Amino acid sequence: MTAVSPHLDQQFRDAAAREQALDVAYDLVDTPIGSLLVATTERGLARIAYDPDPEQAVEQLARTFGVRVLRSPKPIDPARRELDEYFDGSRRAFDLPMDLTYVAEFHRRVLRELARVPFGEVVTYGELAARAARPRAARAVGTVMNRNPLPIVLPCHRVIGANGKLVGYGGGLDRKEALLRHEGALL
Amino acid sequence: MTLPPFERFYEQHRDEVYAFLVRRLGRERADDAFQETFLRALRAYPKLRHADHLRAWAFTIASRIVIDEHRRARPKAELPDVAAEESRPAFAELEHLADRLPPTERAAVVLRYGYDLDYTDIGAALGSNATAARQAASSGIRRLRKEIT
Numbered sequence: 001m002t003a004v005s006p007h008l009d010q011q012f013r014d015a016a017a018r019e020q021a022l023d024v025a026y027d028l029v030d031t032p033i034g035s036l037l038v039a040t041t042e043r044g045l046a047r048i049a050y051d052p053d054p055e056q057a058v059e060q061l062a063r064t065f066g067v068r069v070l071r072s073p074k075p076i077d078p079a080r081r082e083l084d085e086y087f088d089g090s091r092r093a094f095d096l097p098m099d100l101t102y103v104a105e106f107h108r109r110v111l112r113e114l115a116r117v118p119f120g121e122v123v124t125y126g127e128l129a130a131r132a133a134r135p136r137a138a139r140a141v142g143t144v145m146n147r148n149p150l151p152i153v154l155p156c157h158r159v160i161g162a163n164g165k166l167v168g169y170g171g172g173l174d175r176k177e178a179l180l181r182h183e184g185a186l187l
Numbered sequence: 188m189t190l191p192p193f194e195r196f197y198e199q200h201r202d203e204v205y206a207f208l209v210r211r212l213g214r215e216r217a218d219d220a221f222q223e224t225f226l227r228a229l230r231a232y233p234k235l236r237h238a239d240h241l242r243a244w245a246f247t248i249a250s251r252i253v254i255d256e257h258r259r260a261r262p263k264a265e266l267p268d269v270a271a272e273e274s275r276p277a278f279a280e281l282e283h284l285a286d287r288l289p290p291t292e293r294a295a296v297v298l299r300y301g302y303d304l305d306y307t308d309i310g311a312a313l314g315s316n317a318t319a320a321r322q323a324a325s326s327g328i329r330r331l332r333k334e335i336t
Contacts, residue, residue, distance in 0.1 A: 002202070002205060002206040002209045002214075003202045003205070003206075004201045004202055004205045004221065008205075008218055008221060008222075009201070011218075011222060012197075012201075012221065012222050012225055012226075015222055015226060016225070016226065016229055019226060019229075021226065021229045021230055022193075022229075023233075058192045058194050058195070059192060061192070062191075062192035062193075066233060067190050067191075067192055067193055067232060067233055068193045068229060068232055068233060069192040069193055069194050070193055070194050070197065070229075071194055
């Protein structure tokens, strides 16, 4: 059978994004801490996943954002560029629009506070809970961090235990440590 | 069966749809037709109510584009009977009754009664509009009734 050439395949994927006919576009982005699956809707960055299993990730994206899911590199380029800059040390804050439409209200409030924690600083789960006006919800904040749809960009790696321990990280503690070291928050 | 993510649908059918378009149009014109086929599919995709016969659906759209291409290339020539040739598209599997209909009527009948698309979407998939799609489906049905009785 005559197979579609990579060039034609790419043309279609670009055209689909250009026509804004997609519910969500995704691509893989290489970083020093591994390959990330990055997805975006027309509203903004929608998902960053560590250790992606594309098969499963695509199903999940379809369930959340709609069936018109397509791997398409162009819409991911702004995120790819900012992640590259972050990892090469030339960027300390992200300027990407975010799509948190499907994130529950409390989670969104906590994530908004999280976004304000600057590069190179850390905050405890309890402090972050207090900033989100729920001072006793440290544990719930832990759950919000665990389900953070946009790790790195929404810096849940900057949230640590009251005793100074790193506690946990969706992408694995090694990565949390690597990110904090990169930011100079750990020696 | 629920509708798979479009990425799956595209990966599954791109090569066979492309091969069909190359057979019918030649490699040079097949590239544009390929892009147009999957863009039309993408626009209509979320409105599909089930995932049966997705391959047939993709071929229906591709067939329609082949007809348009032939019409553009040879405006006065007789329209090719897409389903009658060797590389006959798969939607014939669904509704052999509709086989004898002219291509547009057949596609409209199959999309309306086989896939339950509404006329706006059929119009989009056929590259025309809702009114034309409704007319094509109803004249197809009238023709079928005549043949059966």
